[in-house]
Amino acid sequence: MDGSTERAEGVRKERKKLTAVEKRSIYGFATAAIPLIGFLIFNFIPLCIAIATMFVDMSGYDFGTMQWNNFANFATVFKDTRFWHSVGVSFILTVPHMLGLVISLLLSAMLAQKYRGHKLFKALFFVPYICSSVTIAVIWNWIFDQNIGILNDLLVRLFRLEEGPQWFTSPLHFTMMLITVMVWQAPGYGIVMFSAAFTNVNPALYEAAELDGAGTVRKFVSVTLPAISPTIFYLLMAGIIAGLQTFDIPQIFAGDTWTGAAGPNDAALSTSLYIYITGITFSHMPVASVMSMVLFLIIFVALFLNFKLQNKWVSYDV
Amino acid sequence: MTYKENAATAPVGEELLRRKTNGKRAKLIAKITVYVLLGLYTLWVIFPFLVILLTSLTSQEQLSSTMNFVWLPKPLTMEAYRVVLFDDIYAAWLYGDALSSILHGFLNTMWQVVPSTLAGLFISGLSAYAFAKIRFKGSDVLFMCLVATMMVPGAVLTMPSYLFYDAIHWTNTVLPLIIPGLFGAAGVTFFLRQFFRGLPDELIEAARIDGLNDFSVYVRIIMPLSAPAFIAQGVFMFVGGYNNYQGPLLYLSNYPQLAPLQLAVQLFMGGYGNPAIRCAAAVVALLPLLVLYCFLQKYFTQGVAMTGLKA
Numbered sequence: 001m002d003g004s005t006e007r008a009e010g011v012r013k014e015r016k017k018l019t020a021v022e023k024r025s026i027y028g029f030a031t032a033a034i035p036l037i038g039f040l041i042f043n044f045i046p047l048c049i050a051i052a053t054m055f056v057d058m059s060g061y062d063f064g065t066m067q068w069n070n071f072a073n074f075a076t077v078f079k080d081t082r083f084w085h086s087v088g089v090s091f092i093l094t095v096p097h098m099l100g101l102v103i104s105l106l107l108s109a110m111l112a113q114k115y116r117g118h119k120l121f122k123a124l125f126f127v128p129y130i131c132s133s134v135t136i137a138v139i140w141n142w143i144f145d146q147n148i149g150i151l152n153d154l155l156v157r158l159f160r161l162e163e164g165p166q167w168f169t170s171p172l173h174f175t176m177m178l179i180t181v182m183v184w185q186a187p188g189y190g191i192v193m194f195s196a197a198f199t200n201v202n203p204a205l206y207e208a209a210e211l212d213g214a215g216t217v218r219k220f221v222s223v224t225l226p227a228i229s230p231t232i233f234y235l236l237m238a239g240i241i242a243g244l245q246t247f248d249i250p251q252i253f254a255g256d257t258w259t260g261a262a263g264p265n266d267a268a269l270s271t272s273l274y275i276y277i278t279g280i281t282f283s284h285m286p287v288a289s290v291m292s293m294v295l296f297l298i299i300f301v302a303l304f305l306n307f308k309l310q311n312k313w314v315s316y317d318v
Numbered sequence: 319m320t321y322k323e324n325a326a327t328a329p330v331g332e333e334l335l336r337r338k339t340n341g342k343r344a345k346l347i348a349k350i351t352v353y354v355l356l357g358l359y360t361l362w363v364i365f366p367f368l369v370i371l372l373t374s375l376t377s378q379e380q381l382s383s384t385m386n387f388v389w390l391p392k393p394l395t396m397e398a399y400r401v402v403l404f405d406d407i408y409a410a411w412l413y414g415d416a417l418s419s420i421l422h423g424f425l426n427t428m429w430q431v432v433p434s435t436l437a438g439l440f441i442s443g444l445s446a447y448a449f450a451k452i453r454f455k456g457s458d459v460l461f462m463c464l465v466a467t468m469m470v471p472g473a474v475l476t477m478p479s480y481l482f483y484d485a486i487h488w489t490n491t492v493l494p495l496i497i498p499g500l501f502g503a504a505g506v507t508f509f510l511r512q513f514f515r516g517l518p519d520e521l522i523e524a525a526r527i528d529g530l531n532d533f534s535v536y537v538r539i540i541m542p543l544s545a546p547a548f549i550a551q552g553v554f555m556f557v558g559g560y561n562n563y564q565g566p567l568l569y570l571s572n573y574p575q576l577a578p579l580q581l582a583v584q585l586f587m588g589g590y591g592n593p594a595i596r597c598a599a600a601v602v603a604l605l606p607l608l609v610l611y612c613f614l615q616k617y618f619t620q621g622v623a624m625t626g627l628k629a
Contacts, residue, residue: 027532028452031444032460038501039467042482043475049485050478061484107359110352121356123615124363130607130618132561134580138600139366142373142593150369153387184366192619216348245473248563252584257571272473279477280568288477296474 050289060283077290085266086274087298089175093250093270094243096179100186101235107187108194109220122191129188133248140181141253144168174254174267181249190235197231198224229314237303244299247272257281271295367604370597374398378592398598401590408589412574419574420602423582430492430578431559434499439552442502443544446510447536451522468504480568492576494569495562499555506551513547514540546617553614554621560607579603 054073056066077083107125111118128136143151144167152164167173205223214222225232250270254263260277262269275295279288373381375398376391406418413422448454449461483494517540525535541548566581574585583603587596611618 024452024532025454028448028454029456029460031532032448032452032454032457034441034445035502035504035507036460036463036467038498039504042479042498042501043467043470046478046482047475049482053481061481063485107356110356113349113352115349115352121360124360126615126619127608127611128363129622130557130561130611131604132580132607133563134561134584135600135603138583138587138596139370142597143366143369145593148381148385148387148593150387184362189622192623196623241471245471247473251567252563272476275473275477279480285477285481289481292474292477296471299471299474 050285050292053286054289054293056286058286061285073286073290076287077294082266082269083271083274083291083294086269086271087295089250089267089269090244090246090271090295090298092175093178093182093246094240096182096186097239097243098236099179099183101190101232101239103183104187104190104194104235105232108191108198109224111191111195112198122195125191126188128185131185134252136181136185137249137252140177140184144177169264171263171265171267174263178249178253178268181253182246186239189238193231193235194228197228201227226315230316233306233310233314237306240302240306241299244295244302245272246270247276251276271298370600373593374597374601376594378594381592381594398592398594399602401595402586402598402602406586408586419577419582419586420579420599422575423577423579423586424606426576426582427560427578427580430495430576431556431562434496435552435555435559438499438502438555439506439548441500442506442551443510443541443548444533444536445502446507446514447532447540449507449511450514450517451519452532464504464507468508476564476568483569489569490573491569495565495578499559503555506555509551510544510547513544517543546620549614550617550621552621553610553617557607557618 053066055068055071057069057072058067059065111122143149146152146164146167146169149164152167155161155164165173167177201224205227206219209219209223247270250262250268250273254261254268255273255277256262258281260281262273262277271291272295275288275291278284278291372391373388375394375396376388377393377395377397380388380391402420403418404416406420409416409418409422412419417425449457449464479494480489483489488494488497521539521543522535525539526532530538561580562578563580563584566578567584570576570578570581574582577585580603583599586599590596
C-alpha cells in the first residue's frame with residue numbers, strides 16, 4: 001500500500017466521521033422538532049386561518065363563502081356591550097385565583113412548621129385540585145341548590161331567615177357562588193408550589209433573624225416573603241392567565257347550549273364562554289376569531305403590566 | 319449583612335432565659351392555633367365530598383317527601399349507585415347494550431386518553447433527549463420556539479382549532495382529542511429536557527461507543543433511569559385528559575356514544591332529576607382518580623411542581 005491510498009483512506013474515514021456527526025445532527029433536529037410540528041399543524045396553521053377570517057364575512061364554517069367586509073367584524077366586537085361585559089366577568093373570575101394564592105400562602109406557612117401530620121394535611125388539601133370541573137359543578141350545584149340544598153338549609157337555620165339567598169337568580173349571588181366554587185379548587189396548586197419554595201429558603205437567614213430577636217411573624221415578613229417572592233409572582237401570573245381564560249365552571253353552571261344565555265344578567269359570561277357561544281352556538285366564526293385575538297391582547301397586556309411591576313417587589317437575589 | 323452589628327445588641331443571660339420560657343408557651347399556643355386552622359380548612363375541603371356521599375345514599379322517597387336537605391338518610395340505600403352503574407335507562411337506546419352511560423364514558427376515557435398519553439410521553443421524551451444531549455444546528459432557535467408555544471394561552475386557540483378541524487372533517491370524531499397529543503407536549507418536553515440534562519454525558523458516550531444509536535440510548539438507558547420523572551409527567555397528563563371537559567364538549571357533544579366520562583356525567587345529568595343519582599354519578603366519576611391519587615400521591619404533586627416554575 002503506498003502513501004497516496006493511505007491518505008485517501010484517511011480522507012474517506014474523515015468523511016465517514018463527518019457524516020456520522022451530520023446524521024446525528026439530523027436525527028437530533030428531527031426528533032426535537034416533533035412537538036413543534038404538532039403545534040405548527042394543530043395550532044399555528046389554524047391560528048393563521050383564524051386571523052384571515054377576522055377580515056371576512058363567512059356563512060357557517062364554509063371557507064368558500066369568505067368575503068372581505070371592511071373590518072366590520074372588529075366594529076361588531078368593539079360595539080358589543082355583551083363582549084365587554086364578558087371581559088369584566090373574566091377579570092372578576094381572576095379573584096378566586098388571587099384568593100387561592102393568599103390561602104395557599106397561609107396554609108403552606110402553617111404546613112412549613114412541620115408539625116405532626118403536616119404531610120397528611122398537604123395531601124388532603126391537594127385533592128380539590130385534581131377534581132374535574134364537571135364533578136365540582138355537580139357537587140356545588142347541589143350544595144347551592146336554592147330549595148333543598150344544604151347551604152340554604154344551614155343559612156336559614158343559623159340566621160332564622162324566611163328563605164335562603166336566590167343563588168341562581170340574583171346576578172350578585174351567582175357571581176359569589178362561582179367565586180366560592182373556584183376558591184375551593186384553586187389553592188391546591190399554590191400549596192405545592194409554595195411548599196417547594198419554603199424548603200428552598202436559606203436556613204442561615206432564619207438563624208440570623210433569630211439572633212436579631214425576630215419573632216415568627218417578623219421572620220415570615222422579613223425573610224420568608226422576600227425569599228419566595230418569585231413564586232408569588234409566578235402564581236400571580238398563572239392565576240391571571242387561568243382566571244382570564246375561565247371556561248368550564250361558568251359553562252357547566254350556566255351555559256345554555258341553545259339560547260347562548262349565561263346565568264342571570266350574564267353573570268357567568270366569561271370571555272371564553274362568550275367566544276364559545278359566538279363561534280359554536282351561533283356559528284359566527286369570524287367574530288369569534290376577533291374576540292379570541294382581543295382576549296389574547298388583554299391577557300398579554302395584563303401580564304406585561306404585571307411583569308413591569310415585578311421589580312418593585314420581587315427579589316431574585318436570595 | 320447586618321448580622322455582626324446586631325449580634326452586639328442581642329439579648330444575654332437572664333433576659334434570654336426569660337424569653338425562652340415565654341417562648342415555650344408562645345410556641346404551644348402557636349401550635350394549637352395552627353392545628354385549629356388546619357382542622358377548619360380540612361373541614362372545608364372534605365365538606366363537599368361528605369355532602370354528595372350523604373345525598374347519594376339517600377332514597378328518592380325520602381328526598382321527595384322532605385322539603386329540606388336530608389341530613390340523616392333513612393334507610394341508607396345504594397339504589398342511586400345501582401342506577402348509575404347498571405340500570406341507566408338511556409343505555410339501551412344510546413348504545414344498544416346494558417352497560418350504563420357512565421361506564422361507557424369511563425371506557426371511552428380509557429381508550430381515548432391512555433394510549434395517547436403514553437405515546438405523547440414517549441415522543442416528548444424523545445424530543446427532550448435531543449434538546450438535552452445532542453448538539454445540532456438550530457437547537458437554540460428550536461428551543462426558543464418551543465418555549466414560545468407554551469406562552470400562547472389555550473383559550474385563544476380553541477376556536478381557530480375548531481375551524482381547522484371542521485375543515486378537515488375531524489369534528490364529531492375523537493381525532494382532535496387524540497392526534498395532537500401524539501406529537502408530545504411542549505411543557506412535558508421542557509421539563510424532561512431539564513431532567514435529562516442532570517444525567518451524566520459519560521453514560522451516553524459509553525453506550526454510543528458500545529454501538530447504541532441515540533434512539534436506543536433513549537429507550538434503553540435514559541427512559542429506565544428517568545422513570546420517576548416520566549411517571550410524574552404521565553400522571554399529570556393523564557389527569558388532564560381524564561378531567562378534560564372542553565375538548566369533548568366541542569367535538570363529541572353530538573356523538574354521545576363516544577363521550578368520555580366527564581361529558582357522559584354532564585349529559586347524564588340532564589336526564590335525571592333525582593339529586594341522589596347525580597351525586598352518585600359524581601362520586602363514581604371521582605373515585606378512580608382519588609384511588610390513583612392515594613397510590614401515586616408523590617407523583618401527582620411532583621408533576622405539578624415540575625411543570626410549573628423552573629424558567
